[in-house]
Amino acid sequence: MGFKSNLLVYTPLECESKEEMVASMQLAKDQGADLVELCIGSMSFSHISEIEQLLKQRILPSIVSFRHKCPTNPCRCLQVFKMAIEFDTEFVEIDVEVATEAVLNEFMRKRSNTKIIVSGHLNGETPTTENLGNLIIDLQSTGADVIKLVVDVSYITDVAPIFHMLTHCQVPLIARAVGDRGLISQLLGPKYGAFLVCGSIGDKFISGLPPLASIKQVYKLEYMNSDTQIFGLVSNPVGHSKGPLLHNPAFRHTGYNGIYVPLLVDNVEEFFKVYSCNDFTGFSVGIPHKEAVLRFCDEVHPLAQSIGAANTIVRRPTDGKLVGYNTDCEACITAIEDAFRERRVANGQVSNASPLAGKLFVLVGAGGAGRAIAFGARSRGARLVIFNRSFERAKALAKAVSGEALPYEFLKEFCPEKGMILANASAVGMEPNVNQTPIPKVALKSYELVFDAVYTPRNTRLLQEAADVGAIVVSGVEMFIRQALGQFKLFTGGLAPEDFMRKIVLEQF
Numbered sequence: 001m002g003f004k005s006n007l008l009v010y011t012p013l014e015c016e017s018k019e020e021m022v023a024s025m026q027l028a029k030d031q032g033a034d035l036v037e038l039c040i041g042s043m044s045f046s047h048i049s050e051i052e053q054l055l056k057q058r059i060l061p062s063i064v065s066f067r068h069k070c071p072t073n074p075c076r077c078l079q080v081f082k083m084a085i086e087f088d089t090e091f092v093e094i095d096v097e098v099a100t101e102a103v104l105n106e107f108m109r110k111r112s113n114t115k116i117i118v119s120g121h122l123n124g125e126t127p128t129t130e131n132l133g134n135l136i137i138d139l140q141s142t143g144a145d146v147i148k149l150v151v152d153v154s155y156i157t158d159v160a161p162i163f164h165m166l167t168h169c170q171v172p173l174i175a176r177a178v179g180d181r182g183l184i185s186q187l188l189g190p191k192y193g194a195f196l197v198c199g200s201i202g203d204k205f206i207s208g209l210p211p212l213a214s215i216k217q218v219y220k221l222e223y224m225n226s227d228t229q230i231f232g233l234v235s236n237p238v239g240h241s242k243g244p245l246l247h248n249p250a251f252r253h254t255g256y257n258g259i260y261v262p263l264l265v266d267n268v269e270e271f272f273k274v275y276s277c278n279d280f281t282g283f284s285v286g287i288p289h290k291e292a293v294l295r296f297c298d299e300v301h302p303l304a305q306s307i308g309a310a311n312t313i314v315r316r317p318t319d320g321k322l323v324g325y326n327t328d329c330e331a332c333i334t335a336i337e338d339a340f341r342e343r344r345v346a347n348g349q350v351s352n353a354s355p356l357a358g359k360l361f362v363l364v365g366a367g368g369a370g371r372a373i374a375f376g377a378r379s380r381g382a383r384l385v386i387f388n389r390s391f392e393r394a395k396a397l398a399k400a401v402s403g404e405a406l407p408y409e410f411l412k413e414f415c416p417e418k419g420m421i422l423a424n425a426s427a428v429g430m431e432p433n434v435n436q437t438p439i440p441k442v443a444l445k446s447y448e449l450v451f452d453a454v455y456t457p458r459n460t461r462l463l464q465e466a467a468d469v470g471a472i473v474v475s476g477v478e479m480f481i482r483q484a485l486g487q488f489k490l491f492t493g494g495l496a497p498e499d500f501m502r503k504i505v506l507e508q509f
């Protein structure tokens, strides 16, 4: 792990009453905030003495801001700022529209330690280096100690000019892109020189702000620096991703200077065009981009090419080219092979050949996971039969892998031989539909091994019933771990800390 920086983490407190503000301040402190923004505009107070009491009770360094109601009552807002300065509050944040020369001169004269932040908002316009640069010039010309940019973004690519501003600004800059597509402005800001990042507290979800707990425990942004390599999941939606919980600790465990973040991407082509520098080093790819990304890779590994989908992209350090891989396929197939081998070793049977060779492999599902598993099973010499809710999709996959497709309703009676392998790669049985299973228990008797790609829940109804009838069971969690290990190796060009990553998945997922 690298050196710890002086990064400060703050959280905005928007509360109705003084009491609620004080309680939230305590919560923010407990969750590791270094400072809080007391958004006075959110409070209903009848007398300024309530603000005086609040300032006296503050238990963390504070930014006093008063925005929303400012234009309607500038006098009151100036009164609050004056009081904050009188109480030597660490920062006051004044909107550029209120920050006239006269006001700022007076504040500068009267303050002892208070730093003045002047903030400007860009909304309704796509941020560019030009319009943000102009706004920064305006803010800087006020003579503020610190300037703050708050920018509405429509796409993740709109955040790029903010990183540019952070890198080049001559005065301390706080920058925030608003909305869920702006999340990376906080998570990656410190790489570009941000000295302050913003998080949300407790269960107060604020779109685009990472929770304080994850800034402190998962991302550990205080260890980020300009050399930190960026990785992330390119997906939409992306909020459910558990990748950050796994890859970030694994980077630290191996001493690799990397960060892994959710990347909410609408347009993959645009994303790779804008974030084309070597700092954006590697990507996991999720729904719905796994197939489309192949078009934007400079090279595609033959396995990913034949599957027609990549779940991993790595930027080759030597020439910056994007190379696509699929780690889902090997993850599933090796998990099944190892489970067979374990059973065979226990029975004293040892062989180098794949235990799948010659077996009848029954695949349920012909989506992304199904395609990867189908190619893997065929590569090991299994005979493949595919069932899928949409028969057309089953037929198309069967044609691509020289397998056979049968109508979905035949699955429950399908029993041409004993000792078959069943792999569920459909979403049946996945949370919240945990009582569903793709096949009745009685039909499972014909299978020697049952694999379920579904990993939420870990022990699906299918796996429970397969264990009941004596089949070898292989969980989707095992596939998940292995595909993540494969990804991590590609990301770092080295080994993955297997025991460590396995422990995280088993304990936290």
Ligand SMILES: NC(=O)c1ccc[n+]([C@@H]2O[C@H](COP(=O)([O-])OP(=O)(O)OC[C@H]3O[C@@H](n4cnc5c(N)ncnc54)[C@H](OP(=O)(O)O)[C@@H]3O)[C@@H](O)[C@H]2O)c1
Residues within 6 Å of the ligand: 328, 364, 365, 366, 367, 368, 369, 370, 388, 389, 390, 393, 425, 426, 427, 428, 430, 453, 454, 455, 476, 477, 479, 480, 481, 483
């Ligand atoms: N363990 C791992 O590492 C791992 C990795 C990838 C995926 N997965 C899991 O694998 C499952 C499929 O993922 P995917 O990426 O392949 O998704 P996908 O591309 O969206 O495909 C979904 C598949 O599920 C089928 N399906 C959905 N609802 C169904 C229903 N009610 N009845 C019957 N079939 C249904 C679809 O059939 P149609 O074609 O008829 O729509 C399709 O075959 C998910 O549970 C996912 O979490 C696990």
